[in-house]
Amino acid sequence: MEYDVAIIGGGPGGCATALALKQQGIAKILVVESGCYEAIRIGESIPPDTRLLLNKLGILEDFLQENHETCFGNCSSWGSDTLSYNDFLRNPYGNGWHLDRRRFNAFLAQKAVERGVEVLCGTRVDNCDRIPSEGFQLQLVGENKQTGTVTTSFLVDATGARGSFAKSLGARKLFLDRLICAIAFFQLPPSSHFSKLTLLEAVEYGWWYVAKLPNNMLATVVASEPSIIKETGLHRMENWLAYLKETKHVSKELADCSAIENLSVSLASQTKARMPMVCAAPSFRLDRTAGNSWLAVGDAASAFDPISSQGIYKALWDGLEAAKAITSYLRERRGLEEYESLIASRFDNYLTQRNYFYQMERRWPVSPFWQQRQERTGLEKGDVPAYA
Ligand SMILES: Cc1cc2nc3c(=O)[nH]c(=O)nc-3n(C[C@H](O)[C@H](O)[C@H](O)COP(=O)(O)OP(=O)(O)OC[C@H]3O[C@@H](n4cnc5c(N)ncnc54)[C@H](O)[C@@H]3O)c2cc1C
Known part of the structure; x- marks a missing residue:
């Protein structure tokens, strides 16, 4: 053919x-x-x-x-403990x-x-x-x-x-970068109300986000360095959950709608995939x-x-x-x-925007995750980056 x-x-x-x-x-x-x-x-x-x-x-x-x-x-705790909002109300193209x-x-x-x-x-x-x-x-x-x-x-x-x-x-x-993400999907209880904003929260070892999907599902993601994921055990459900519970904003949002309590049921019934799903997110x-x-x-x-x-x-x-x-x-x-x-x-x-964005977070000056994001601002050759 x-x-x-x-x-x-x-x-x-x-x-x-x-x-x-x-x-x-x-x-x-x-x-x-x-x-x-x-x-x-x-x-x-x-x-x-x-x-x-x-x-x-x-x-x-x-x-x-x-x-x-x-x-x-979007609402985010990035560079500060408090949430700041960027809503699409002023966007000429409406909602995302x-x-x-x-x-x-x-x-x-x-x-x-x-x-x-x-x-x-x-x-x-x-x-x-x-x-x-x-x-x-x-x-x-x-x-x-x-x-x-x-x-x-x-x-x-x-x-x-x-x-x-x-x-x-x-x-x-x-x-430019080689992040790893660990992701789990939650089923929200039928009567719960979850925000229609993407919630982003920077933490010392990386960042979390949560987004409500169709059919009352939630995607909850943590991103970090490969070595940090390994050290913290974030690729295992019990550790992933323990770190999630320590977040300030993401855990509150999930607790408010009883999503965390529902996690075990939702994981068993909604997806056959093993949670958290771990995937590379390179730049x-x-x-x-x-x-x-x-x-x-x-x-x-x-x-x-x-x-x-x-x-x-x-x-x-x-x-x-x-x-x-x-x-x-x-x-x-x-x-x-x-x-x-x-x-x-x-x-x-993209590089200019990405670098600007990562420079905004100054709360953890000795954190390897933030140091590396702030130092590594250009491209390097190789199938895997030299630092990996
Ligand atoms: C954790 C995470 C969160 C993300 N969040 C967002 C987000 O919120 N918004 C956003 O816009 N983007 C997000 N992205 C990125 C987004 O998913 C990708 O940019 C997008 O999927 C790229 O589309 P693509 O078609 O180029 O590649 P893909 O979606 O990867 O599609 C490639 C396809 O090729 C097929 N394929 C591969 N090899 C072969 C082969 N040999 N023969 C036949 N088929 C093959 C695969 O099955 C796959 O379906 C995220 C990525 C990650 C890792």
Whole structure:
């Protein structure tokens, strides 16, 4: 089977690229997704101006029908013990959202299918080889280990922070940071009222946030250094819970709605995953995000600190820009350099904001977590950062 564009990864970056390529008139597009949109996905908050991108992709009205949880802003204890509020009341685009990520990802893939994109779920791309006539041959492996090959004129790496294929095509990661997050989901009691704000709290060893999701679920996340997670045992439920109870604001918010008491029931009944879920949350960008007949989008191209809540926005934005670049490349053999410089300059903007944000927290001058965040302000080469 031959495609104009094959996209590896059917997350927000891959699906947005497919949708935007269809708008550009590209006919034969394949998305290969190793999952089936059934597993729990992490990362839920999207800012109000995401509606602009969803509108550009032609899916805003359908997205609004999905009834994800509205988010009216953020409140944070950051640089001070007291909470400060940044509500979206003054935002010209209105509210943001807390997504059910599993449902949101499935929605994007479904929209792509409706526009004529071929989406292969439960299929992994194992390998990609250049072919002499320009383009790539991909080796596919299905859930039952059946294999197959497809060829494509253009390849998009949308595999998330792993960025497996860009790496095999010669791109290297330039790291800024490598946080680890430990996450648990709570089921709220039916009658409870939980704030529609994202709550963020800095602590000596990192930071916590909590966000209310659709279906009365709460996502509660702690982020820290890999070594601190290990020392404190935050990857184990009993320790995670003990540290959570010591927070000032997050624990109060959860206690007010009896969520903590409900934790054991909710973990057993709502998810089959082991809690807390532990995942890497690195910040990096590739030294090259495009090359001869390929480019990378979303977290495969650059990944931001989850505190920015910009990962999904960034993936959708990349998809729109990547589609323009790919179309121009397929028609006139140009457009990829511009795409690369857009990704690099956006990362520079993120870097400035991220550094400013971490410098604001001065309550724990000897804490290794804060010292490292404040000292480490630029990119360094290597698959894993030197300090890891
Ligand atoms: C703890 C944490 C909290 C976060 N919170 C937020 C938040 O609040 N807001 C926000 O906007 N962002 C958040 N993010 C970041 C956000 O989740 C990512 O930026 C976003 O998912 C990137 O989308 P993507 O499509 O590039 O990659 P992904 O969502 O990672 O999708 C990549 C897809 O590729 C598939 N894949 C990988 N390899 C293969 C292969 N070989 N073959 C086929 N398929 C493959 C995977 O199954 C996956 O579905 C958070 C991240 C973390 C770690």
